[in-house]
Amino acid sequence: MFKRAKVVLPVKKQFMTYLKRGHYEAPLQMLIINDACFAIVPCEVTADLGLEFVKRCKYEYPILVTVSNDYLGYFTPEPEALEELTYEGRGSFFEASRGRILINSILELLGEKENLLKPVDPEKDMGAVEGRVFCEDLEGIHVGLLREYRAPAYGDPPSAPMYGRRIRVDSKGKFFFDKIAPGIVYLYVDREVPGEKRPLLLTWGVPIQVSAGKVSRVEVCVPKELKGRDVEEIDVSEVTYENHSILLKVKLKGKLNDGEVLRAHLYYTKDFFKPHRLCLATPLAVAENTSNSVFVFKEITPGEYVAVAWLDVNDNGRLEPGVDKMSKPVLVTVKE
Structure with a gap:
């Protein structure tokens, strides 16, 4: 028929x-x-x-x-x-x-009229996000929401997000998003810099739980200036495995200033390259830092891994590609 x-x-x-x-x-x-x-x-x-x-x-x-x-x-x-x-x-x-x-x-x-989808009532079925950004300098500060744990992508004009929603904070750093579906959304903060084609990304991946008919509130602190101004490049120069430990040797082009230290994280390969980058929030292993050039991951079993050395430029303890300065991801295969 x-x-x-x-x-x-x-x-x-x-x-x-x-x-x-x-x-x-x-x-x-x-x-x-x-x-x-x-x-x-x-x-x-x-x-x-x-x-x-x-x-x-x-x-x-x-x-x-x-x-x-x-x-x-x-x-x-x-x-x-x-x-x-x-x-x-x-x-x-x-x-x-x-x-x-x-x-x-x-x-x-099909003649099936008894089980149709009902219209959504934004007031009852959707939620909202209200918050404030704390920063010594709020000039050019914007916030955006995404559905996935990932860095934002910018389109044309330069500061227009490819996906998600993005707004400028007010003079006190406050912002409000309405009509947000229940579930977890992720907040990012960036700054428009005069003369630059793309905003300076300050942080991303801040989780917010949204509930129907309610306003979720969040506060985010970002530094006026990011660390690592004198770090030009981070490179993993050597990887070895022995005694159930992965050892990374790291070369730094430039210099670390007072209070700046390198870190190294380990992830499963199958997780690291997914578009939804949630694995970055919970690394499989954090290396012991014997110096700013040698890092050791201990008690590592056979498998396929990715190792990254990085500098936390905004001091929030999370690796954020596009914000933090980091080495290229290094594939590490550990065999029996």
């Missing part, structure tokens, strides 16, 4: 002039073969939204066929589209309700 219909999608205000309309009609098709249901849709559907269709479809084999007959960008669950913290959440010409409208249109085409 074959069915088809039109799904009517509301266009975001900033794109109405480009699309020359306030609503857009897109084709929706359905092919049913025995106990399989093929829903043919004109967009990319994220896994979370696709599962909403799978849970509600009465057929044993519900299948989404995406990017068919048109290309309308990413369709996500409504909370993700409302908060606009992910690339997919922001990646469409259409309003945040687009994902809900799509899934409900599919179910209605």
Whole structure:
């Protein structure tokens, strides 16, 4: 059996002039073969939204066929589209309700109207983040939120985030983000520097637990000046393994000033190169620092590891690529 219909999608205000309309009609098709249901849709559907269709479809084999007959960008669950913290959440010409409208249109085409997705109430179903940045100099300070534990990426214009949301703090360092979906989000702080194409990243990965209908509060301290001004390069020059210990020899180009010390962390290779960099917050091992040139990881079992030597430029105790000065990651294979 074959069915088809039109799904009517509301266009975001900033794109109405480009699309020359306030609503857009897109084709929706359905092919049913025995106990399989093929829903043919004109967009990319994220896994979370696709599962909403799978849970509600009465057929044993519900299948989404995406990017068919048109290309309308990413369709996500409504909370993700409302908060606009992910690339997919922001990646469409259409309003945040687009994902809900799509899934409900599919179910209605199937005659399943009793289990439709309900609209999101931002006041009850979403949360907010309120906070303050403490710094001796607040000039140019901005804060941003991301859904993943990773450094921000900047687009065009230079200070525009590729994903997530970013705002300038007020004269007291205060800020507020509304319409944030429940779960953990991660805060970053940067400073716009006159004459520079990209902001100076001061910290990232500050976790904030968001709950529906509540305001989560956070305070962040960042130094006026970062350490390591005279450190040009950190290089792991030699790696050896003996007596269940990994030894790193590190060369430093430049010099350490008073109060500056190098550190070394060890991670599993399979964790270190994931886009979600949560492993950086909890290293597998922290090396004993016998000097600023020799580091030892003890009681290391066979496996694939990554070692990094680094300088904590903002004194927060966390390795933050893009903020801290660090060596290139060194792959270390430990065999029996």
